[in-house]
Amino acid sequence: MFSKLSKVFMMAALVLTVALPGLANAGPEQWPTTLKLGFIPTEGAADSAKRAKPIAAELEKDLGVKVEIFTASDYNGIITAMANKHIDLAYFGPKSYVEAAEKANAEAIVMELNKDGQPGYTGIIIT
Template sequence: MRRDFLKKIVVATTTLTLGISTLIADSAKWPEKLTFGVIPVAGSTSMKENFGPLTKYLEDSLGIKVEMKLAGDYTGIITGMAHNHIDFAYLGPKSYVEAARRANAEALVVEVDGESGLPGYRGTIITKKGSGLKTLEDIKGKKWAFTSSQSTSGTLVPTVMFSKKRIDPKKYFSKVIYSGGHEASILSVKAGKVDAASTNNLDFNRGLGKQWTKDEFNVIYTSELIPGAPVAIKKELPISLKMALKGALVSYKDAEGLKRLKNKGFIPGDDSVYNSIRELIELKKKLKAQ
């Protein structure tokens, strides 16, 4: 199965510089099992439901065992890659930048948003419908939730926005928490445990009809387009494996699987896609120093 899949990749890749014999020889270096890390944007049950079909598809396509691995926070996935416990991972843009720096991660593909069809998504700030909280001014003095320190839409993007507006969250809000994931933040707003939270349209849509409905929330802020989430692999793994995984991800068209992910699949991508995120990180540092 692996040999047949490699041949398909060779035919489909017009920019290929390695010959088929080289690739077949390289495939002998493949590990017997791959560990697929997924950042915890939702609870473990939701994560298994959403990413389970993709994991099974990759296992069948590559012809080797693929095991999904979850962690308690974003940093756990990055650390897992750094210590060679995770071979490839679904990451957020900021967590990818950190994984590239700390864990020698290499972006293969970029996620395509299910609503816009663009390789990106938008950060949002939400409040509970009926709360009367409809603007950034309204949530002053209220309870606020970021997600993880490594989250792009859940922390980096709103922090830069706040800094530009001269808002210090620790002073502006009565309480600031880190929920750990987007699902947790959204459910905290729904339950009234916090008054407002930062999340994004993609992860919000993943819980629609299961955990919440649109009419339970106000969206009081929407960011500019953020580069789509990447799937990244350890650079030192065989090039034939990286090519095969990239080809499999780009070819993923299972309707039910994509419905669970709330995306339209993946397109080829590379590290340069996330330079804008590196610029945001630097801007955050400069704004904080002012």
């Protein structure tokens, strides 16, 4: 029904739904009007944007703010956008997250877990 990526962003929406209301005490002028979400390309940038639309719609519904999708031709573009404050959130794979943490002070708020509940990923080499 939902892809793994969709589940990750739904969890992010849940986390943000809990975390962002703290801004409500600060006053409407400090509450964000737009949330910019970056996606590393797993296919062409246009396909990444298309794949992200349902997630953006769910976040908009849950958070009550406009969500803009940002894609780049490679993950370095997403990291650069984060470092320059052009995006607020991003979906990273393991390697790109490590680089984003080093270069853009990225902080994981949601992490995929395997069937045993452990963080990590599986690589497959086909020859």
